[in-house]
Amino acid sequence: MIISGANNLENNKSLVNSLNVFPVPDGDTGTNMSLTMNSAVKEINKSKELEVSAIADSVANGSLMGARGNSGVILSQIFRGFAKALKNVNEIDASALANALTEGSNTAYKAVMKPTEGTILTVIRESAEYGIKIAKNTPNATDFLGKVIEKADETLNRTPDMLPILKQAGVVDAGGKGLVYILKGMHQYLISENIIQLSEAMEEEPEQAAKPVYDDIIYGYCTEFFIKGKDLDPEEFKKKITEIGDSIVVVGDENLIKVHIHTNNPGVIIEKALQLGFLSKIKIDNMREQHEELLISEEDREENQEIKKYGVVAVAMGSGISSIFRDLGANEIIEGGQTMNPSTEDILKSVDRIRAENIIILPNNGNIILAANQAKSLSNKNIIVAPTKSIPQGISALMTLDQEKSPEDNEKKISKAIGDVKTGLITYAVRDSNFDGVDIEEGNFLGIMEGKIGAVGEELIEVIYKVMDAMVDEDASLITLYYGNDIGEEAASKLEQELMQRYPDCDVEMHYGGQPLYYYILSVE
Structure with missing residues (x-):
């Protein structure tokens, strides 16, 4: 059932990705959920035990370590609840499935600090509640799951009524859609006793970026x-x-x-x-000399490495941004971000490689914070997850870190630094849509400020100026731009000079970021 559900999601992940609320080219919910399920399947395939409870444990452990993005973390918590409910269970009937859905829903809700209705959480909760109601009168597991899926579909179709932003975008919740694909794949196996086959080879989990040579x-x-x-x-x-x-x-x-x-x-x-x-x-x-020392084994280096007071793990997208984080003192860089969220296991591995009394994780993306907190809960090290939702926030947080201060003091300093940074993103629209009464055409340049679309236009410079004018106020003193891999150095340098003239009261800095999909990442402090 699990393998069939994972395959069904994998076959349909592009459709789930396309349900991104903003019409920007970084929809990754389907990919994140599919990679999370892929990790669960790998764990199942390693298991030699075929009992229901043992398989449920494998799914829970595999999805927990492979969880990517908020949707993947919530999915892993649903399966964690499944494993709790199916402990010591040898055979699944409708009642066992109803209990598993209920425990999955409860566990997922507890994992999220501020649960939002109209998401995957609502879909699993209403499905579970309905399942409890019909379990006695629908003892056959196949019939039961079929009816639960009908309810899940009905709830999914109501998600735009619960979340205005979904209605604006004209889409249902992507995480909920992914969950429905998993349930339908599981049900299809029960009906036919045939696993849904992959239409293409399943995507491998991306490896962490190799260290530079x-x-x-x-x-x-x-x-x-x-x-x-x-x-x-x-x-x-x-x-x-x-x-x-x-x-x-x-x-x-x-x-x-x-x-x-x-x-x-x-x-x-x-x-x-x-x-x-x-x-x-x-x-x-x-x-x-350092390059020569790369030939020394990791183990030898770790034995001789002194234990520092602080170590830093930073998630970064783009070679230039990775270099900036490393140069500012980050010990571990995880290549990833908006289009490639690292898994809980990726973050844990980076944490384990650092010899420090306190480790600070900079997720630098709102969709990675849950996975970072999940890694924290699985580690026995003293970890601070800084709630950085953008690259500029992460850089500001790292520059604020004071090696002489206590973890509590640094946490306060980092929190203040994050609050002092405004972030803007310049990208393009991948589909026609309408937001707040503004028509967006495929190919338009988009300016996103603090998670909201703030500018739309056919000219790149026009959109940049609209975003900058909205971000720069009388308190602003520093403007920093990170240009992506689609922007040439000459164009970036020209923009830097123009911004210096436009905002004479601010210092303006331009850095090569090398990030994909975003022409510029903008920061105002």
């Missing part, structure tokens, strides 16, 4: 330090060192600047910095 290192020394002084100008110092290296990050204020640069002349950089103030926490690493 420096085959062609142009600048050999990774140089980091702080400049302390008065009337400092980060942007001015950045200009002075631009020609002497790459991977440059210069951030700070008039009293403190943090500098990171890859260069062949760290001494020259330090001399220029000394003209401005005194230096602290100077760190110079020979990257060519």
Whole structure:
């Protein structure tokens, strides 16, 4: 039943993905749920026990570790409830199925801090409630599940009436639709005793990105330090060192600047910095030597690695953004984000590789926070999940981290930093739709601010300006842009100059992000 349900979802995941509320190219609910089910199937296939309770445990464990995105985490909790209800059960009848659905619903609701009706949660709850009502009069499991699915379909079709945003988009809830496909696949096996076959090979779980290999290192020394002084100008110092290296990050204020640069002349950089103030926490690493050390086994390195006070796991999309997080001190980078949510297991593996008293996880996406919290609950390490919902929030949180402060103090500092950042995203529409009375045509440029569509247009620059004008207020002092892999350096540089003129009271920084699907990620602080 589980394998048939997983296959049915896999065959229909593109349709589930297309139910994305916003008409943007990052719908991934179907993919996340399918990969979560795929992980459950792999766990089943490893099991040598065929009892109902043993299989239910395998499904719970597999989906728990493979859970991706909010929909995948909720799905894993539904199956966790199934396993609770089916403990010591040898044969499933309608009553056992009704209890499993009920416990699945209860467990899923408990896992979400603020449950939203009109989602997968409503579909599983109303299906379970209906199942309890009809179980006595419908003892045959096949007939019972068929009737429950009819109820699930009916609830799913009402989700737009419960969530206005679904009605606006003209779609039903994607997570609920995915759950219905799973239930229908399970039912089809009961009817025919034939597993629904995959229309194509099942998608493999993406591996974590490999660590970079420096085959062609142009600048050999990774140089980091702080400049302390008065009337400092980060942007001015950045200009002075631009020609002497790459991977440059210069951030700070008039009293403190943090500098990171890859260069062949760290001494020259330090001399220029000394003209401005005194230096602290100077760190110079020979990257060519580090490359050689990659040949040393992970185990040997871990044995010799000192236990730090803090370690950081960051989720990042795009090679440029990954580099920025690494340069700012993140120990583990998980490649992922809007279109490739990491699993609970991915996050746990990264946590396990860090030797630190306290570990901070930066999900940098609202759809990854649940999986991060699930990883926290499965680890025996002291973990803080910072509720970062965007790349700019994650960068700001990491820059705020103070190695000398207590975890409680850092949690407060990070929370404040997250609240001080406004995020904008520039992408394109994948279908015609209407939002808040605004007609959106396929191919239009879209500006998204704080999770809402704020600008629509046929010209990229016009949409960028609309979003920036809405985000920049009298309190704004820093504008940062991360340009994606579809934007050239020349175009990004031109935009940077235009924004400097448009917002003269703000510092403007442009960085290569390399992110897919989003032309620009915008940040205002």
